[in-house]
Amino acid sequence: MRNSFIEKLNQLNNDLIKMGGLVEDAIKNAAKALEEDDVELAKKIIAGDSLVNEAEKKIESQSLNIILREQPVAGDLRKVSAALKMVTDMERIADNAADIAEIIVTANVKSILHISASITEMAEKASRMVGDAVKSFVDVDLELAQQVVERDDEVDALFNEIKTILIENISHDKSNVDIIVDTIMIIKYFERIADHAVNICEWVYFFETGEYKSTQII
Amino acid sequence: MAELNNSDIKIVTKDVNLFYGDNHALKDVTLDILSNKITAFIGPSGCGKSTYLKTLNRMNDIVPNVKISGKVLLDGEDIYENGVNVTYLRKKIGMVFQKPNPFPMSIYDNVAYGPRVHGIKSKARLDEIVENSLKGAAIWEETKDRLKQNALGLSGGQQQRLCIARAIAVEPEVILMDEPTSALDPISTLKIEELMSQLKEKYTVAIVTHNMQQAARISDYTAFFLVGEMIEYGETQQIFSRPKNKKTEEYITGRFG
Ligand SMILES: Nc1ncnc2c1ncn2[C@@H]1O[C@H](COP(=O)(O)OP(=O)(O)OP(=O)(O)O)[C@@H](O)[C@H]1O
Ligand SMILES: [Mg+2]
Numbered sequence: 001m002r003n004s005f006i007e008k009l010n011q012l013n014n015d016l017i018k019m020g021g022l023v024e025d026a027i028k029n030a031a032k033a034l035e036e037d038d039v040e041l042a043k044k045i046i047a048g049d050s051l052v053n054e055a056e057k058k059i060e061s062q063s064l065n066i067i068l069r070e071q072p073v074a075g076d077l078r079k080v081s082a083a084l085k086m087v088t089d090m091e092r093i094a095d096n097a098a099d100i101a102e103i104i105v106t107a108n109v110k111s112i113l114h115i116s117a118s119i120t121e122m123a124e125k126a127s128r129m130v131g132d133a134v135k136s137f138v139d140v141d142l143e144l145a146q147q148v149v150e151r152d153d154e155v156d157a158l159f160n161e162i163k164t165i166l167i168e169n170i171s172h173d174k175s176n177v178d179i180i181v182d183t184i185m186i187i188k189y190f191e192r193i194a195d196h197a198v199n200i201c202e203w204v205y206f207f208e209t210g211e212y213k214s215t216q217i218i
Numbered sequence: 219m220a221e222l223n224n225s226d227i228k229i230v231t232k233d234v235n236l237f238y239g240d241n242h243a244l245k246d247v248t249l250d251i252l253s254n255k256i257t258a259f260i261g262p263s264g265c266g267k268s269t270y271l272k273t274l275n276r277m278n279d280i281v282p283n284v285k286i287s288g289k290v291l292l293d294g295e296d297i298y299e300n301g302v303n304v305t306y307l308r309k310k311i312g313m314v315f316q317k318p319n320p321f322p323m324s325i326y327d328n329v330a331y332g333p334r335v336h337g338i339k340s341k342a343r344l345d346e347i348v349e350n351s352l353k354g355a356a357i358w359e360e361t362k363d364r365l366k367q368n369a370l371g372l373s374g375g376q377q378q379r380l381c382i383a384r385a386i387a388v389e390p391e392v393i394l395m396d397e398p399t400s401a402l403d404p405i406s407t408l409k410i411e412e413l414m415s416q417l418k419e420k421y422t423v424a425i426v427t428h429n430m431q432q433a434a435r436i437s438d439y440t441a442f443f444l445v446g447e448m449i450e451y452g453e454t455q456q457i458f459s460r461p462k463n464k465k466t467e468e469y470i471t472g473r474f475g
Pocket of ligand 2: 269
């Protein structure tokens with residue numbers, strides 16, 4: 001038994017779960033701060049981003065260390081390589097959450113929300129996708145991972161719907177350009193966040209099967 | 219095996235059982251060894267890897283109380299059939315043993331021994347074979363100035379490389395290697411691994427190794443043995459990335475026992 005190795009893998013797993021929790025909080029709070037026009041909460045998200053960056057670095061370092069010292073194979077290798085890929089997506093989600101928070105701090109949030117009820121719907125959907133992506137990883141739940149992948153279409157549809165509304169608005173009324181631009185950025189960030197949630201799920205699937213986006217990559 | 223695609227099969231073993239007295243050392247082992255490939259055999263100590271390798275060129279025949287059943291076919295011909303010329307068989311299927319076993323004669327004569335037995339007399343030709351074989355086994359530089367010295371004066375690692383040179387000197391069709399690098403330093407090990415990759419262009423190589431990284435590095439196919447049974451056999455890439463059998467996974471990831 002390679003007890004110290006297994007200990008390192010458990011540690012890596014725990015750190016990934018912890019980072020997943022931070023990222024999930026960031027996006028949930030971003031959705032909440034938007035809905036409630038909560039500038040204080042938005043500032044907290046921005047301040048919290050450095051924790052996620054540190055978590056990413058720590059996991060990258062742990063993973064490379066395991067590869068160097070333990071030469072993992074089979075499920076262990078898949079775990080470590082999935083960890084290395086996944087943290088990039090997790091870190092991007094937190095970045096995008098902070099980007100949204102920065103807009104919330106300066107923008108006219110009430111006017112943004114007034115544009116369409118679909119904006120909060122999109123924020124909640126993207127946020128739940130991240131939560132479920134993290135859960136699918138923690139529980140190694142491939143069914144849930146698959147669901148998250150499929151739910152991306154709903155977010156994309158909302159994005160397009162809101163975009164159409166924005167285009168209409170701007171052609172009628174040029175005085176609201178600031179609000180329109182802030183809105184388009186926010187929904188683009190949520191759309192990207194949903195994509196990253198999908199990526200996390202793809203790596204969960206890879207971890208279990210060695211298959212990534214329908215290709216056996218190992 | 220379905221997942222092994224259509225490269226030529228060099229050796230077929232079918233339902234091979236081997237008993238050392240009451241000890242059932244190989245249990246219904248069925249697998250095909252493919253031409254021009256390196257096949258690695260892995261598994262814990264005592265699981266029957268060496269025994270399996272030795273059944274492929276009838277090295278177990280001499281063991282008292284051994285009982286072998288099943289079929290071993292080399293190019294479709296049963297090697298256990300009556301009338302098979304075992305000396306000729308062992309020229310075709312050479313072997314490097316777990317423990318180096320140089321003959322008590324000069325380095326040169328060790329390597330020239332096989333070619334001489336098989337009728338090569340020309341001094342120039344023998345010189346050439348000896349040099350090429352020693353080079354191939356990554357031991358030429360250390361021995362070229364002492365070819366007439368007794369091989370038993372070499373270090374363990376040097377003796378092992380000499381045995382590899384001796385095995386390749388007769389240009390076997392199949393070369394069986396039982397932990398050939400377990401006593402070697404990393405540089406010689408890499409040279410031997412390099413040699414194996416060259417050998418497979420012309421020959422078929424089967425190797426037993428306890429070094430999992432080595433199996434992953436050099437072999438095309440890997441078979442995992444456990445207490446006399448062949449548990450899993452497949453492409454090396456598959457075995458080391460997503461083994462199908464839980465026991466294989468436990469063994470290669472070090473979660474065994
Ligand atoms: N000549 C022999 N006579 C009797 N029993 C033997 C003989 N050779 C091997 N055995 C037994 O057969 C079983 C398989 O041995 P074998 O040498 O094939 O194992 P192995 O997988 O090569 O192990 P290792 O990794 O330690 O070399 C063991 O139980 C061993 O004790
Ligand atoms: Mg052995």
